[in-house]
Amino acid sequence: MVVTVVPTGWHVAASAGKVVVHAQRCGEAVMTLDITPSGKVCGATIRGVDLTQPLDTQTVAAIRSAWLEHLVIAFPDQVLTDEQLEAFTLNFGPFGTDPYFESVDGHPNIAAVHRAADETSRIFADNWHADWTFQEFPPDGTCLYGKVIPAVGGDTLYVNQKAALAAMPADLRARIDGVVAVHSARGAYAPDGAYGEADSEPRAMKIKTDESAYATQRHPLIRIHPETGDETLYSTAGYIIDLETENGGALLKEVYEWQTRDEFQYRHKWEPNMLTMWDNRCVLHKATGGYDGQERLLHRTTIGYNEAVRAS
Numbered sequence: 001m002v003v004t005v006v007p008t009g010w011h012v013a014a015s016a017g018k019v020v021v022h023a024q025r026c027g028e029a030v031m032t033l034d035i036t037p038s039g040k041v042c043g044a045t046i047r048g049v050d051l052t053q054p055l056d057t058q059t060v061a062a063i064r065s066a067w068l069e070h071l072v073i074a075f076p077d078q079v080l081t082d083e084q085l086e087a088f089t090l091n092f093g094p095f096g097t098d099p100y101f102e103s104v105d106g107h108p109n110i111a112a113v114h115r116a117a118d119e120t121s122r123i124f125a126d127n128w129h130a131d132w133t134f135q136e137f138p139p140d141g142t143c144l145y146g147k148v149i150p151a152v153g154g155d156t157l158y159v160n161q162k163a164a165l166a167a168m169p170a171d172l173r174a175r176i177d178g179v180v181a182v183h184s185a186r187g188a189y190a191p192d193g194a195y196g197e198a199d200s201e202p203r204a205m206k207i208k209t210d211e212s213a214y215a216t217q218r219h220p221l222i223r224i225h226p227e228t229g230d231e232t233l234y235s236t237a238g239y240i241i242d243l244e245t246e247n248g249g250a251l252l253k254e255v256y257e258w259q260t261r262d263e264f265q266y267r268h269k270w271e272p273n274m275l276t277m278w279d280n281r282c283v284l285h286k287a288t289g290g291y292d293g294q295e296r297l298l299h300r301t302t303i304g305y306n307e308a309v310r311a312s
């Protein structure tokens with residue numbers, strides 16, 4: 001059953017798995033959000049809104065509700081400029097800090113996720129992760145906008161970490177209750193990390209490596225989502241380099257095997273001009289290949305840690 005959280009002043013109609021949210025002010029319908037859940041453990045497609053235009057408060061609230069409910073939301077058929085992508089992002093929080101990407105010219109908060117048609121390097125970010133969890137105040141979400149999308153391949157996989165925790169066997173859950181995870185970017189972005197000196201094949205994507213990646217940061221492995229109050233697993237092996245408990249490495253591997261199971265996954269298929277936004281606090285994601293010989297280009301913004309939603 002789909003439960004939709006609706007802002008005050010909105011009406012909801014649901015049929016055949018589709019949810020239509022009407023904005024009504026003074027009895028007059030002013031806008032309709034057409035939300036189609038993926039039917040999987042997360043994911044929904046939203047139509048009926050023009051993201052090239054500034055969004056009113058009610059529309060932003062309705063999109064935020066859909067985001068919190070479905071965790072990964074996609075807006076197809078939106079022809080956006082970089083400025084419009086930036087404006088959309090700022091409806092949901094401040095820009096996050098992207099320490100290991102170079103930005104696109106003139107847009108310090110946009111990075112290009114880019115793979116050239118003739119590229120032979122390992123697919124970028126093809127391991128499960130949540131973005132930038134090694135930061136003290138990690139981002140709340142990520143926006144990714146499809147510009148050049150291959151005809152086949154290049155899907156993004158997501159796993160719902162609220163669902164994974166809720167279904168976790170009691171004995172495993174008991175062993176991770178209260179456990180703190182140690183995060184670091186070293187495996188990816190240190191000079192000797194995966195994108196460092198050893199990454200010798202040319203890449204279209206402009207990735208930076210730095211000594212700062214050796215730093216560590218601690219976060220609880222189970223966290224409370226700051227907006228929904230739901231319990232969720234947070235991040236996974238990769239950015240998590242250890243768990244602060246006996247046999248932490250073995251336990252981390254066991255948690256990884258559970259939290260990435262097929263039953264918690266949603267496979268997202270891209271289209272050109274599709275904007276996708278996910279909740280970095282309660283999903284993991286990873287890139288996939290399968291498009292050798294084709295270019296793929298997306299523009300990315302990061303929704304930073306939002307003090308305002310934590311204070312309310």
Ligand SMILES: [Fe+2]
Pocket residue numbers: 125129130131285
């Ligand atoms: Fe990512």
